[in-house]
Amino acid sequence: MAENKRTFLEELQEAKSHSYAVGAFNIFNHLSARAVVRAAEELGLPVILQTSVVTVKEFGTVQLGAMLRQLAEEASVNVLIHLDHCQDVELAKACVDAGWDAVMYDGSRLSLEENIAGCREVVEYAHRKGVQVEGELGRIVGVEDALKVSAEDASLAGLEDSIRFVRESGIDAFAPAIGTAHGVYKGRPKINFDLVAQLKEALAAPVVIHGGTGLSEETFRRLICSGGAKVNVSTAIKHAYLDTCRDYFKDAPAKPDPIGFDRILSHAIEQTVKDHMIIFTKDRA
Ligand code: 13P
Numbered sequence: 001m002a003e004n005k006r007t008f009l010e011e012l013q014e015a016k017s018h019s020y021a022v023g024a025f026n027i028f029n030h031l032s033a034r035a036v037v038r039a040a041e042e043l044g045l046p047v048i049l050q051t052s053v054v055t056v057k058e059f060g061t062v063q064l065g066a067m068l069r070q071l072a073e074e075a076s077v078n079v080l081i082h083l084d085h086c087q088d089v090e091l092a093k094a095c096v097d098a099g100w101d102a103v104m105y106d107g108s109r110l111s112l113e114e115n116i117a118g119c120r121e122v123v124e125y126a127h128r129k130g131v132q133v134e135g136e137l138g139r140i141v142g143v144e145d146a147l148k149v150s151a152e153d154a155s156l157a158g159l160e161d162s163i164r165f166v167r168e169s170g171i172d173a174f175a176p177a178i179g180t181a182h183g184v185y186k187g188r189p190k191i192n193f194d195l196v197a198q199l200k201e202a203l204a205a206p207v208v209i210h211g212g213t214g215l216s217e218e219t220f221r222r223l224i225c226s227g228g229a230k231v232n233v234s235t236a237i238k239h240a241y242l243d244t245c246r247d248y249f250k251d252a253p254a255k256p257d258p259i260g261f262d263r264i265l266s267h268a269i270e271q272t273v274k275d276h277m278i279i280f281t282k283d284r285a
Contacts, residue, residue: 138177200227
C-alpha cells in the first residue's frame with residue numbers, strides 16, 4: 001500500500017465529508033500493531049497506528065518507525081502512523097524524520113500563544129517533509145501513558161480561541177477538549193457536541209476526538225455526525241491485551257505454547273478494533 005496512498009490529512013478530509021471517522025488505535029508492540037492492521041484489512045478500512053511517547057522511547061524512534069512502516073507497506077489497506085500527545089518539539093521532529101505520517105504536538109498545558117508557537121515550529125518542519133500535524137486546545141482530563149491531567153487542571157476549548165489556534169498554528173487536524181476523557185470513565189461524560197459541530201463548519205481542519213474508550217455507540221455516532229473525523233482509542237486496546245493475559249493464565253496455567261498465546265492476544269485486540277471501526281463507519285454517507 002506504499003504507492004499513491006492518501007495522506008493522513010486526505011484520509012481525515014475524506015472521512016469528514018462522508019460522515020465517518022478513521023479509528024486511531026494506540027499500539028505498544030509488534031503484536032498489537034499487527035492486530036490493528038489485520039482488523040482494518042478484514043473490514044477494508046483505512047486505519048491509524050498511533051504511538052505514545054512512552055512507546056516511542058521504549059523502542060527507539062528509528063526502530064519503531066521501521067517496524068511500523070514495514071507493516072504499513074505490506075498492508076492491503078491504507079495504514080497511517082501517527083505520534084500521540086508529544087510535548088517535546090525535538091522528539092516530534094525525530095518522528096517526522098523516522099517515517100511517521102503525522103505527529104501531534106501537545107502544547108495544551110501552555111498559554112495559547114506558546115501552544116501556537118510550538119505547533120508552528122513542528123508544522124514548519126513537518127510540512128517540508130510532507131508530514132501533517134495535530135494540535136490540542138483546552139486540556140483533556142485523565143491518564144494517557146505518562147500524561148496525566150487532573151480534573152482541576154482540565155479545561156474545555158472555546159470556539160473563538162479554537163479558530164485562532166488553528167489559523168495561527170497552521171495545524172492540519174484539531175483536537176479540542178470537548179468533555180471526553182483519557183482512560184476509563186467514572187460517570188457519564190458531559191460532552192460539548194455543539195462545539196464539534198461549530199468547529200466542523202468553521203474550520204477546514206478535521207476535528208479529532210480523544211478519549212474513545214468507554215463511550216457508548218450513541219455517543220460515538222453523535223460525535224462523528226457532528227464532525228469528528230478521527231477517533232482515538234487507547235485504553236480499550238491495553239485492556240483487551242492485559243485482560244486476555246490474565247484470563248489465559250487463570251484458565252490454562254503454564255501451557256508451553258507462546259505462539260498460541262500470542263494468537264489469542266492478537267484475536268482479542270482485533271475484535272476490539274473491529275467493534276470500534278464498525279461503529280465509526282456506521283453512518284458513512
Ligand atoms: P482512551 O485511552 O480513553 O481510549 O483515549 C485515547 C486517546 O485519546 C489517546 O490520545
